[in-house]
Amino acid sequence: AxxxxxxxxxxxxxxxxxxxxxxxxxTSESDYYLFWYKQPPSRQMILVIRQEAYKQxxxxxxxxxVNFQKAAKSFSLKISDSQLxxxxxxxxxYRSANLNSGGSNYKLTFGKGTLLTVNP
Amino acid sequence: xxxxxQTPSHQVTQMGQEVILRCVPISNHLYxxxxxxxxxxxxxxxxxxxxxxxxxxxxxxxDQFSVERPDGSNFTLKIRSTKLxxxxxxxxxSPHPGQSGExxxxxxxxxxxxx
Numbered sequence: 001a002x003x004x005x006x007x008x009x010x011x012x013x014x015x016x017x018x019x020x021x022x023x024x025x026x027t028s029e030s031d032y033y034l035f036w037y038k039q040p041p042s043r044q045m046i047l048v049i050r051q052e053a054y055k056q057x058x059x060x061x062x063x064x065x066v067n068f069q070k071a072a073k074s075f076s077l078k079i080s081d082s083q084l085x086x087x088x089x090x091x092x093x094y095r096s097a098n099l100n101s102g103g104s105n106y107k108l109t110f111g112k113g114t115l116l117t118v119n120p
Numbered sequence: 121x122x123x124x125x126q127t128p129s130h131q132v133t134q135m136g137q138e139v140i141l142r143c144v145p146i147s148n149h150l151y152x153x154x155x156x157x158x159x160x161x162x163x164x165x166x167x168x169x170x171x172x173x174x175x176x177x178x179x180x181x182x183d184q185f186s187v188e189r190p191d192g193s194n195f196t197l198k199i200r201s202t203k204l205x206x207x208x209x210x211x212x213x214s215p216h217p218g219q220s221g222e223x224x225x226x227x228x229x230x231x232x233x234x235x
Contacts, residue, residue: 035223043209045163045226091163095222106215106222107153107165107176 002027002094006111013082014119020067021077021114023092031097034068034075035108039089048090051075053097079116087118124214124227132233136201141230143195143212152195153213153224154187156180163211169195202234 003026013019025034036048051059051068058066063083067076079086092111125144133139145152154166167177169187177185184200199206209231213224 033222037226042228043157043231044228045211045213047223047225050223093163095224106151106224107168108155108163108213108224109165110163112162 002029002032002096002109004092004094004109004111006092006114008114009112010115010117012117012119013079015082015084017082018078018080019082019116021079021090021092021116023075023077023111025073025075025092025094027073027094027096029096029098033095033097034066035093035095036064036066036075036077037091037093037110038086039091039113040087045091049077082118084118084120087116089113089115124212124225126210126212126227126230128230129228130231130233132235133202135204135234139199139202139232141197141199141210141212141232143197143214143227144193145195145212145214145227146216146225147193151215151222152189154197155211155213155226157209157211157229158205159208166197166210199232202232204234207232207234 005024032053034051038046038048049059049061049064058068063080065078091113093108095108127142150171152169155163157163165178167181168175186198188196209229211229212227215222215224
């Protein structure tokens with residue numbers, strides 16, 4: 001079974017600065033997807049960024065980028081120019097890419113999350 | 121971002137009562153998921169539903185839980201006899217058809233409190 005580990009329960013950053021959130025995972029599969037979701041106080045789960053394991057290029061979405069190290073099974077999230085609205089819980093998640101009947105391998109496995117505080 | 125809707129947003133119930141949580145996933149897609157998040161903890165997979173059948177369920181999804189798609193669009197999670205430990209946020213998720221990676225988009229959740 002796959003596991004996802006977020007070793008930083010809490011992180012803080014000054015507004016306009018850069019912060020990196022860590023995520024490692026364990027899998028025996030070669031093809032999979034990795035995600036970062038943001039959960040603000042409203043508790044809505046919002047997709048931040050996605051990475052396909054077969055792609056060597058790191059995904060980028062505006063101020064959000066990842067450092068994907070497949071051999072090390074590491075998937076960190078970098079937030080540049082941090083804004084007050086970035087304050088939230090951030091969850092790293094894993095999803096298999098293996099095709100089987102019923103899509104049962106498509107479930108997401110989440111880490112425990114990192115609570116990010118942005119200081120003005 | 122594609123929209124998944126859930127009702128109710130909040131539900132308070134007495135222990136032992138039945139609750140039904142509803143989800144309207146992204147239209148024309150066959151895959152649906154329910155997840156649970158106990159306050160302060162990580163999001164956990166409950167069940168996946170494909171082509172009107174359960175395709176996988178976790179150890180959390182015991183006999184008191186059931187899922188249905190009663191009218192071809194709405195997707196329900198029923199808890200037959202609620203326990204105090206069922207208090208949690210329940211999320212429905214649905215992938216967007218046609219996108220690679222089958223990214224799952226989450227509904228806003230239903231906050232269930234069992235007294």
